[in-house]
Amino acid sequence: MNPLSRRRLITSGLAAAAGVAGLGVAARLAQKYGLVPPDHRGLYGLGETLTYASQRLLTRHSLAREFSRSQISKPPLANEMAPPNAAFKRLQAGGFADWRLSVNGMVERPASFSLAQLQSYPSRSQITQLACEEGWSYIAEWIGVPLSHVLGVVGVHPQARYVVYYSIEPDWWESIDMADALHPQTFLAYGMNGGELPVGNGGPLRLRLPRQLGYKSVKFITQLTVTDSLKGFGKGLGSASPEAGYAWYAGI
Amino acid sequence: MASLESMPEPLGVSPPSSAASLPATAATSRHSALVRVTHWISTLCFFALLVSGVEILISHPRFYWGETGNVLTTPLFKLPIPASRNLVPTGYGYVLPDQNGWSRYLHFQAAWLVVLTGLLYILSAFFSGHLRKNLLPRKAHLSWRVFAAAIADHLRFKRPSAAEAWSYNVLQRLAYLFVIFVLFPLIIWTGLAMSPAFVSAVPATVTLLGGQQSARTIHFFVTIALVLFLLVHIVMIFLAGFASRMRAMITGRAAAPADLEHP
Numbered sequence: 001m002n003p004l005s006r007r008r009l010i011t012s013g014l015a016a017a018a019g020v021a022g023l024g025v026a027a028r029l030a031q032k033y034g035l036v037p038p039d040h041r042g043l044y045g046l047g048e049t050l051t052y053a054s055q056r057l058l059t060r061h062s063l064a065r066e067f068s069r070s071q072i073s074k075p076p077l078a079n080e081m082a083p084p085n086a087a088f089k090r091l092q093a094g095g096f097a098d099w100r101l102s103v104n105g106m107v108e109r110p111a112s113f114s115l116a117q118l119q120s121y122p123s124r125s126q127i128t129q130l131a132c133e134e135g136w137s138y139i140a141e142w143i144g145v146p147l148s149h150v151l152g153v154v155g156v157h158p159q160a161r162y163v164v165y166y167s168i169e170p171d172w173w174e175s176i177d178m179a180d181a182l183h184p185q186t187f188l189a190y191g192m193n194g195g196e197l198p199v200g201n202g203g204p205l206r207l208r209l210p211r212q213l214g215y216k217s218v219k220f221i222t223q224l225t226v227t228d229s230l231k232g233f234g235k236g237l238g239s240a241s242p243e244a245g246y247a248w249y250a251g252i
Numbered sequence: 253m254a255s256l257e258s259m260p261e262p263l264g265v266s267p268p269s270s271a272a273s274l275p276a277t278a279a280t281s282r283h284s285a286l287v288r289v290t291h292w293i294s295t296l297c298f299f300a301l302l303v304s305g306v307e308i309l310i311s312h313p314r315f316y317w318g319e320t321g322n323v324l325t326t327p328l329f330k331l332p333i334p335a336s337r338n339l340v341p342t343g344y345g346y347v348l349p350d351q352n353g354w355s356r357y358l359h360f361q362a363a364w365l366v367v368l369t370g371l372l373y374i375l376s377a378f379f380s381g382h383l384r385k386n387l388l389p390r391k392a393h394l395s396w397r398v399f400a401a402a403i404a405d406h407l408r409f410k411r412p413s414a415a416e417a418w419s420y421n422v423l424q425r426l427a428y429l430f431v432i433f434v435l436f437p438l439i440i441w442t443g444l445a446m447s448p449a450f451v452s453a454v455p456a457t458v459t460l461l462g463g464q465q466s467a468r469t470i471h472f473f474v475t476i477a478l479v480l481f482l483l484v485h486i487v488m489i490f491l492a493g494f495a496s497r498m499r500a501m502i503t504g505r506a507a508a509p510a511d512l513e514h515p
Contacts, residue, residue: 044354047361055449062453067319077322080339129320129464131448133352134337135312136322137464211449245353251449252360 034161034177038230038238039248052249059251060179064210067127072193073138078200081219088168088220096204101150101188105164105226108155115204118188121145121153126185128210130217133250140201142208143191148182151226159228164239165207166223174218174239175230175248176209185210188221213250215241282418282506287382290373291501297366298482300358305475307355310348311336315472319463328469363443370436386420387429393422412492418506424488431481435474442471 030036035053039045084092091099102112124146131137147163163181166173180186187208190197197203202219209216230238238248283291313331314321321327323339334344336351377383392398402423412421420428444450445458445467461467489497500506 044357044361047364048357050364051360055447059449059453062449064448064452065455065458071319073320073322073325075324077324080337129448131446131464133308133311133356134339135308135468136314136339137320138322138324139320211452213448245357247353247357247360252447 034179037247037249038175038236039242044247048247048249051252055249055251056177056179059211062211064126064128064185067129067139069127069141071139072127072141076140076193076198076201077136077138078198079132079214081200082169084199084220085169091168092199099204099222101205101222101224103150103154103224103226105224106157106160106228107151107226108157109153111154113150115190118145118150118205119190121149123191124184124187125191126187126208126210128185128208130210130214132214133246141193142187142189142210143194143197144187144189144208146184147186147188147207147224148184150188150224151181154226156226157228160226161228162226162230162238164225164227164230164233165218165221166225167218168220168222171240172218172220173234174207174216174241175233176212176216180209180211183211211251213252215246216250281504282500283504284380284382285504286373286376286380288501288504290369293369294366294373297362297369298478300362301366302475302479304355304359304362307336307351308359309472310334311350311352312340313342314340315469316465317462317469318465321465363440367440370432374432387425387432389422389425393425398422409491427481427484431478435478435481439471439474439478442467442474446471 027036030049030053035049035056037048037052040049096115099115100112101118102110104110122145123143125141125143127139127141129137129139151163160178162175162177164173164175176186185208189202189206189208190204192198192201192203197206202217205221206219207217207221225233227233230236234240235243237243241250242248309331310333313333313335314323314327315329315331316325317328323341330342333342334346334348335342336348338347377387399422402421405421406423441457442461444454445461446464451458451464458464458467461470496506
């Protein structure tokens with residue numbers, strides 16, 4: 001074995017110091033440019049941060065692939081789910097006429113929208129793929145209002161960094177950063193394949209986020225909260241997914 | 253009992269000149285420190301990726317071709333195993349526990365580690381001469397006679413010659429080159445092709461493969477190829493002498509060629 005020479009000791013010491021300093025600077029820059037996910041602590045935090053940071057840098061403005069009408073999956077798949085709760089059934093019995101989407105947090109004009117109000121805004125459609133983390137996928141046409149339009153209506157504070165969104169089902173909530181919230185393909189979807197959005201696919205109102213896996217496209221949306229920090233939400237991990245062991249960022 | 257000098261020429265790979273000049277009893281470095289460290293990090297990552305990959309796979313053990321696939325579409329094939337989700341009809345009366353959360357975290361963390369390790373290995377292989385000296389077939393290898401002899405030796409499970417314990421034979425070189433420059437790039441590519449965010453930035457990643465489900469299916473087959481490589485790799489280590497090969501890859505030291513004739 002080579003004895004540990006003084007030169008070797010000094011060079012390794014310097015390299016280690018440079019490495020630690022480099023990591024410190026990198027962590028600071030990542031924090032500053034919003035490249036650190038809320039579930040960055042723990043055993044898998046490093047891999048998660050690398051994935052989120054690199055994909056955020058690479059995909060800030062990229063558009064999810066759109067497909068032709070002939071590529072729409074027939075019949076559309078409705079994923080299994082628990083039977084809706086009593087509040088949902090009551091609204092469903094009334095044809096969702098009383099369904100409300102409340103928007104609060106760091107906004108100029110907190111508001112509550114009916115489905116009719118959301119539908120009165122310019123309607124957009126996209127034919128995109130919904131891919132589940134389990135491995136299956138389908139393509140559908142999604143019709144709705146871009147989330148950025150609704151955020152524009154309520155006026156988002158400049159320091160806002162995340163939008164938290166809630167399902168009518170308890171403990172079903174997610175959040176996204178502003179790059180995703182203001183992305184032109186992020187919809188509040190109320191229609192699918194030329195018709196209404198079926199309950200099985202998240203109707204009457206679902207968040208559609210085609211650049212992330214299906215579990216971020218939460219069904220039955222009733223509330224949006226704009227915030228600059230996710231610390232006060234649940235366990236502070238960003239959404240219900242990390243609390244159940246799943247990554248907050250699902251771009252992969 | 254053949255000494256290095258009396259090795260039959262066509263079969264033998266000429267031993268590294270540094271090794272040949274060493275006294276027969278001296279222990280010397282078989283694998284560089286960088287090769288050893290990257291080898292074991294990759295080993296660890298490979299098992300992490302395999303276990304977590306299998307866990308992710310059993311949530312939907314059906315494979316498709318093209319852009320989309322789900323329980324309403326006809327699969328290319330299904331694996332006859334139970335699933336961890338009750339969405340999938342498997343014929344089994346039970347559903348396995350869902351392990352996808354930690355499996356996905358671990359899969360991507362191990363992927364980052366093995367990709368960065370692999371880059372370090374490739375860069376050093378290019379610049380240190382490891383690629384040219386140990387991986388690219390030598391001039392002496394590029395004959396059908398040598399190639400056929402190497403295949404015949406493998407089919408007879410012949411123990412490697414002393415010289416081969418010091419360098420790689422032509423089949424080993426081709427196998428390693430195939431894993432490093434075909435299977436690893438393919439598994440990374442097909443993995444990225446399943447990422448909805450990544451393909452939004454680089455759509456060709458998935459369109460060149462014919463769709464996201466095709467990418468998933470190819471990812472599965474490349475995994476099978478890598479597992480087959482691993483099995484052969486382990487069998488060959490046992491045939492070549494488990495203790496000496498492990499010592500060489502852990503400490504870098506190997507008994508000098510002459511000793512290998514009496515393991």
